[in-house]
Amino acid sequence: MTSSSQPPEPAHADRVFRSPFGIAGGVLLLALGAWIGGDALVRGDGRTPWNALAVLLIVVPLIVAFTLRPAVYANDDRLRIRNPFRNILLPWAAVADVRAGYSSEVLTRDGKKYQLWSIPVSLRQRKRAARKQTQRAQDDPHGRTSVHVDVTDAARLAPADRAVADLRELGERCASRPEAQGEAQIRWAYEIIGPAVAGVVVLVVLLATG
Known part of the structure; x- marks a missing residue:
């Protein structure tokens, strides 16, 4: 054996x-x-x-x-960020949040923030996604118009927001794995x-x- x-x-x-x-x-x-x-x-x-x-x-x-x-590599154990001048390796247990405002970024549990250069935020794409979501929300089989629109869900249809949502979901699901423990590693x-x-x-x- x-x-x-x-x-x-x-x-x-x-x-x-x-x-x-x-x-x-x-x-x-x-x-x-x-x-x-x-x-x-x-x-x-x-x-x-x-x-x-x-x-x-x-x-x-x-x-x-x-x-x-610039690139971001993610699996069940860690998030690896390749920015213009640095390589950042973050086990999921060290990640507090992944978010997209005017730029995509990851926050660590020790309060540090790293931008995700390979996932640029496009406000134009976000507005276009919001308009499409609004149109879907207003469609009604009986010809009625809905006035309720979830802007957050609409924004996530934009490519950058979808990518960030996928990374956030992966991090939340895998942070408790034994293989996902450890500290951040930074290399120039x-x-x-x-x-x-x-x-x-x-x-x-x-x-x-x-």
């Missing part, structure tokens, strides 16, 4: 929350930067290629940080910060010696 020392797997695989518009915008900006910067690197004279290289070292990591990088995204800082240093040197 054999036994396994591996920890139990979460009941479900990670659910991933990302912004399709952010990803699309990031790809377009990177393509534009590659076109302009690549032309300067190949055809530029004198210090132009070095200046272009320094600018690309600064700009490319920032584009990636704010468009392609040095893979983004390092190249950007290097680009700033190179650009400063080039300007100072020019």
Whole structure:
């Protein structure tokens, strides 16, 4: 009879929350930067290629940080947030609430707050969802009009509000799991910060010696 020392797997695989518009915008900006910067690197004279290289070292990591990088990963054990410059790992027991106002954010039981960059709040989408909910509430098989509208439920039909509601429900359901206990873990995204800082240093040197 054999036994396994591996920890139990979460009941479900990670659910991933990302912004399709952010990803699309990031790809377009990177393509534009590659076109302009690549032309300067190949055809530029004198210090132009070095200046272009320094600018690309600064700009490319920032584009990636704010468009392609943000993501939220959630399973039964924890919430993992990948923001532009930080990685935040939160066991569900450490999460007090997940909410969406003008931005999506998670509150921890020790009073800290972290934004969810990959779940942007769109007031336009929220208003559109509210209008649709109002129209549904007013529909009546007998031709009558209902005057009662639950604005909170209507707002949750917007994509960001649905995502936040799903995360809140998952956290409330899984916070008592033994695997969901622990403290928050924060790590800086040095893979983004390092190249950007290097680009700033190179650009400063080039300007100072020019």
